[in-house]
Amino acid sequence: MNLIKKDFIFQDIKKLKGVGTQLSKYLRQKKVEKIKDIIFDLPYSETDRSKLSKLNELEIGKIQTIKVKVKKINFPRIRNLPNKVICEDETGKIDIVYFNSREGYLKKIFPINEWVVISGKINFFRNNYQITNPDYVTNLEKQNYVVKNIPKYKLTKGINEKKYRSIIDQVTQNLPIVEDWLNDDFIKENNLLNWNETIKKLHFTEESKNHKSKSFRRLVFDEICANFIVLSENRKRIKKFKKEKIFKELISNNIIKALPFKLTNSQYETLKEINLDIKSDKRMFRILQGDVGSGKTIVSLLSIANVIESNFQCALMAPTEILALQHFQLAKNIFKDTKIIVEFLSGKTETKERKRILKDLEEGKINLIIGTHALFQKKIRFKNLGYTVIDEQHKFGVKQRSNLAQKGGKDCDVLLMSATPIPRTMMMSLYGDMDVSKIKEKPSIRKKIITLSKPEKKINELWPFLQNQINEKNQIFWVCPLIKESKFLDYSSAKEKFDLILKKFPGKVGLIHGALDKIEKDKVLKKFLNKDINILVSTTVIEVGIDFPNANLIIIENANKFGLAQLHQLRGRVGRGKKQGMCVLMFKDGLSKNAIKRLKILKNSDDGFFIAEEDLKLRGFGDLIGFQQSGDKNFKFADPIVHEDLFKLAENLIFKIGDNINQKKYSFLLKLFDKAEILNLKDV
Numbered sequence: 001m002n003l004i005k006k007d008f009i010f011q012d013i014k015k016l017k018g019v020g021t022q023l024s025k026y027l028r029q030k031k032v033e034k035i036k037d038i039i040f041d042l043p044y045s046e047t048d049r050s051k052l053s054k055l056n057e058l059e060i061g062k063i064q065t066i067k068v069k070v071k072k073i074n075f076p077r078i079r080n081l082p083n084k085v086i087c088e089d090e091t092g093k094i095d096i097v098y099f100n101s102r103e104g105y106l107k108k109i110f111p112i113n114e115w116v117v118i119s120g121k122i123n124f125f126r127n128n129y130q131i132t133n134p135d136y137v138t139n140l141e142k143q144n145y146v147v148k149n150i151p152k153y154k155l156t157k158g159i160n161e162k163k164y165r166s167i168i169d170q171v172t173q174n175l176p177i178v179e180d181w182l183n184d185d186f187i188k189e190n191n192l193l194n195w196n197e198t199i200k201k202l203h204f205t206e207e208s209k210n211h212k213s214k215s216f217r218r219l220v221f222d223e224i225c226a227n228f229i230v231l232s233e234n235r236k237r238i239k240k241f242k243k244e245k246i247f248k249e250l251i252s253n254n255i256i257k258a259l260p261f262k263l264t265n266s267q268y269e270t271l272k273e274i275n276l277d278i279k280s281d282k283r284m285f286r287i288l289q290g291d292v293g294s295g296k297t298i299v300s301l302l303s304i305a306n307v308i309e310s311n312f313q314c315a316l317m318a319p320t321e322i323l324a325l326q327h328f329q330l331a332k333n334i335f336k337d338t339k340i341i342v343e344f345l346s347g348k349t350e351t352k353e354r355k356r357i358l359k360d361l362e363e364g365k366i367n368l369i370i371g372t373h374a375l376f377q378k379k380i381r382f383k384n385l386g387y388t389v390i391d392e393q394h395k396f397g398v399k400q401r402s403n404l405a406q407k408g409g410k411d412c413d414v415l416l417m418s419a420t421p422i423p424r425t426m427m428m429s430l431y432g433d434m435d436v437s438k439i440k441e442k443p444s445i446r447k448k449i450i451t452l453s454k455p456e457k458k459i460n461e462l463w464p465f466l467q468n469q470i471n472e473k474n475q476i477f478w479v480c481p482l483i484k485e486s487k488f489l490d491y492s493s494a495k496e497k498f499d500l501i502l503k504k505f506p507g508k509v510g511l512i513h514g515a516l517d518k519i520e521k522d523k524v525l526k527k528f529l530n531k532d533i534n535i536l537v538s539t540t541v542i543e544v545g546i547d548f549p550n551a552n553l554i555i556i557e558n559a560n561k562f563g564l565a566q567l568h569q570l571r572g573r574v575g576r577g578k579k580q581g582m583c584v585l586m587f588k589d590g591l592s593k594n595a596i597k598r599l600k601i602l603k604n605s606d607d608g609f610f611i612a613e614e615d616l617k618l619r620g621f622g623d624l625i626g627f628q629q630s631g632d633k634n635f636k637f638a639d640p641i642v643h644e645d646l647f648k649l650a651e652n653l654i655f656k657i658g659d660n661i662n663q664k665k666y667s668f669l670l671k672l673f674d675k676a677e678i679l680n681l682k683d684v
């Protein structure tokens with residue numbers, strides 16, 4: 001019977017014996033704050049101290065364990081000279097050297113003429129073997145604690161192996177026995193292990209290092225489940241009852257008829273899904289996914305028209321001023337034969353105009369407001385906001401999303417739009433709280449972008465090519481990874497490239513990068529949109545959704561430094577109009593095999609989802625753009641490639657649990673992975 005309370009592991013590390021203010025500070029640097037963090041701080045390797053070596057078989061520079069007899073201790077009376085313990089075995093002699101040690105302590109652990117076991121790094125100094133400040137010294141009775149393989153943990157200043165071991169031991173020996181939230185059959189069937197055994201086993205390196213061991217799989221499974229439970233709970237909180245919206249799709253049908261193109265089947269299907277959600281009595285919390293250029297904006301505007309038909313107001317938000325303006329122009333254009341009143345609001349809107357818009361919004365005179373995140377300021381009040389659309393949502397994390405859903409009030413439906421292709425396995429982890437609509441095809445008029453690669457040393461071959469493009473009044477993006485030349489990174493700098501290209505094509509080039517202020521940035525972008533300049537040199541700021549129908553060539557330097565998904569998004573900036581789009585991927589010599597493979601994938605495929613899957617396989621999920629930008633790197637242990645089956649398994653399980661979640665049963669699990677607080681906070 002274990003009397004240790006479950007709470008033990010959720011307490012502050014200071015509760016442990018021997019952990020005071022100073023040590024807890026050091027531990028905090030390792031991100032260890034609560035006792036449970038020690039459980040999750042797994043060994044990454046081990047030190048072999050298991051063999052007792054004779055003194056004539058020592059290897060210099062290696063950590064070894066020896067059994068020796070203490071002969072003599074020297075305590076020099078001159079300051080700064082180390083204390084020295086002279087030991088021997090039947091084959092030789094060794095000096096054990098101590099700096100800053102107390103005499104009494106040494107006398108105690110090195111009794112003259114007794115045998116001791118010592119473990120540490122072997123040095124050689126003035127013709128003698130020596131160990132300086134050994135890791136362990138023990139008498140023969142307690143040698144079992146030292147003579148073995150000892151797990152290695154990441155240590156920081158102020159904590160050595162011995163100290164950390166004593167902390168780990170305190171924790172693993174006092175673990176509470178918890179009731180497993182998985183049943184035995186499930187555990188067996190899926191090659192997992194029960195929780196109580198798992199956490200002990202994981203502190204043996206052979207288990208923690210093997211990411212397919214039963215114990216590691218169990219840890220991963222729990223981590224995934226904790227994440228999924230939060231998302232599923234979040235979803236339940238959002239999907240509450242709302243006022244139904246009643247509309248006949250008259251407006252949207254008329255607009256569709258007047259469009260200069262035919263909607264794709266996918267656009268029709270996703271619009272239908274969205275309409276059904278909006279008409280239902282539960283709130284919509286949906287993401288509209290579609291590759292760059294698949295035509296998401298028009299779908300959102302059509303659904304907006306329907307909500308307006310139902311006498312609710314709508315808001316459409318984009319991450320940048322320029323993108324928002326573009327949406328505004330499109331909306332005004334397609335709504336021109338309707339009575340829908342559209343306004344634009346951003347941080348730059350003049351005070352007088354702004355006041356008028358706020359007043360009109362509050363009085364319900366405006367049907368649709370389009371803008372940047374200025375739309376979410378507290379001062380902005382709607383008469384009856386019924387629908388919020390947020391474009392290019394991958395900039396938001398789960399928590400922000402939930403806040404967004406809250407802002408519109410309880411009758412507000414929410415649609416997010418994203419061009420970030422998410423591989424199947426990651427879908428649930430990223431969007432488990434949302435419904436998903438996917439636009440699977442692109443308008444058929446769109447031609448595949450011709451993608452070429454070129455080594456940087458052949459850059460001169462590009463100039464005549466560019467001259468031709470300019471003669472034909474085409475426009476070109478030139479993308480570089482960094483703003484300024486860095487001494488440490490061999491990336492091309494946008495600034496220097498700008499100077500070079502400007503020399504070749506005076507008056508035809510603009511520069512845009514993240515360090516530019518907004519006004520400057522918009523100025524340059526407008527010049528490009530108005531075709532005053534032909535070439536836009538930039539860092540990756542052009543990535544997000546702007547529509548430049550006249551741009552048909554993009555040149556990307558150091559292409560191998562970008563993720564595939566990101567390259568695909570960048571490439572999607574061109575070929576949006578009638579002209580054939582082209583993309584040149586530039587690279588430096590000496591590409592790795594992997595890098596060559598990646599460039600090949602991009603050359604051969606135009607399908608963002610396929611590319612994302614391949615990217616995932618080659619680089620791991622940390623590099624997916626959605627992940628980096630949303631700060632949703634929720635997994636410390638789980639890897640969507642190694643543990644693909646566990647992601648699926650967790651998805652099924654959470655789906656089965658559905659609405660019947662027993663909060664009490666899972667509270668331990670959620671607390672373990674720091675999720676409990678999120679749920680309490682997220683009271684939408």
Ligand code: ADP
Binds near residue numbers: 297
């Ligand atoms: P994204 O999904 O990347 O946001 P947009 O909504 O910006 O794509 O659309 C890209 C371009 O394609 C726009 O100029 C838009 O007018 C056009 N477009 C949208 N749907 C179609 C279609 N079915 N056929 C032809 N062009 C379309």
Ligand code: MG
Binds near residue numbers: 296391545
């Ligand atoms: Mg878009």
